[in-house]
Amino acid sequence: MKKLLFTFSLTLLSSLSMAQEALSLGQCLQMGIERNLNLKTYEGNVLKGKHNISENRARLLPQINIGAAFNDNFTPPVSVTDGTAYGKPYNVTKTLQYNSSASIQLQMPLYSQTALTALNISKTLDQLNSLSYNKAKEDLIVQISKMYYLAQNTEEQIGIIKDNIKRLEELRDITQAFHDNDMALSVDVKRVNVNLENLSVQYDNAKAMLTQQYNMLKYVIDYPADKTIAVEKANIEQTDMAALTGLNENLSELQLLRKQQTLAEQQKKLAKDGYLPTLALTGNWTYAAFTDKFSNWFHSGESNHWYKSNGIGLTLRIPVFDGFEKRSKIRKAQVDIDNAKLSYENAMKGMQTQYANAVNDLANNQRNFSKQRDNYLLAEDVYKVTSDRYREGIASMTEVLQDEMSMSDAQNNYLTAHFNYQVSNLTLLKLTGQLEKLLK
Secondary structure, three states: OHHHHHHHHHHHHHHHHHHOOEEOHHHHHHHHHHHOHHHHHHHHHHHHHHHHHHHHHHOOOOEEEEEEEEEEOOOOOEEEEEOHHHOOOEEEEEOOOEEEEEEEEEEEEEEOHHHHHHHHHHHHHHHHHHHHHHHHHHHHHHHHHHHHHHHHHHHHHHHHHHHHHHHHHHHHHHHHHHHHOOOOOHHHHHHHHHHHHHHHHHHHHHHHHHHHHHHHHHHHOOOOOOOOOEEOOOOHHHOOOOOOOOOOOOOHHHHHHHHHHHHHHHHHHHHHHOOOOEEEEEEEEEEEEEEOOHHHHHOOOHHHOOEEEEEEEEEEEOOOOOOOHHHHHHHHHHHHHHHHHHHHHHHHHHHHHHHHHHHHHHHHHHHHHHHHHHHHHHHHHHHHHHHHHHHOOOOOHHHHHHHHHHHHHHHHHHHHHHHHHHHHHHHHHHHOOOHHHHHO
16 A cells, blocks of 8 residues: 555646646747647638639639520511521521530630739738748747746746745844844834745735746647646856848838738739730530420431531730729839838838847847846845844844845846847847757
């Protein structure tokens, strides 16, 4: 029985440890790329674009149709023709009541510039879908990375608060001992307890915030909501620094704008192609039969004999006048081309500015992080010295609590600086086209 309980305990502990295994940033990014529901819609659009190409390519291939028909004319139509050949003014011919037919029709475009341009447009749209997917993927990587850094920051904040609580609990015990021996005032004990209570509130708030952050992260990467998740401890030494190689002009966002300009130019060409003629090959293989009585279908004779009619031909279509519709389409397409050029130029200048600012932010945040880390370590040392002096009865409680507050401020500044440093580096990774580094 004891052995069974021991085995069960080990299994339970093992399960808990596995459930709480810390995920790396690369693992979270990979999950997001594979599972994110919004990104999957972009994947669907890419697949849809492939089908659209096939649809437009089909318009350049032969079209073959098989048809069959049977008609019962309850009141057969009558045709009146010139009857001179028959020695009378008019010849009245009554159509037989029943007729049937079977046919095969062929239509094959020989020349249709409109169809060729439409095919090229579908290929451009397919490329736009792929670029949209890549842009959405890049945006998702940035989103997940920021959420990951924020969770790391909150985890580190919780760890610092726990350490501060432990320090203050030791200080409270010492102060209580001093008070019991008439070496400290009761108000000093109350001051420590007030600070402990404040830290407890900060701890609870940080834990609640971390829970929300993990819930959002699980949603974005489509991680099971009923399972726990954790991130690796932040390590500045393992940060994948962005190489300052300048703005990458092949970013998906810029490629999208260039491709939209190409699309606008193709739309203009499509409108111009409307002035060109089209030529198609047509073919027809038809068999038809006619009778005046339904029962005659079942015996031989002229009335139910199948008559063959085959033919092949060319169909030429030359546009002459459309009420200036194509002219309006061409002018509208030119406006789209001009707007696409302006959008690209504006985006390029804007991203160049973003890159310059990001380089400046990274340098500034790097300096700030280094300084705040030094201040944090210095504040810890000052607090340690002051608390030791308090234990020796040299420093006052007011001095200890002031240095504890200064240390707390330095810790928060350090965490904020660390997060800003990570985000500014992330921005440069995106602008320089180096986001793939994070997937390792």
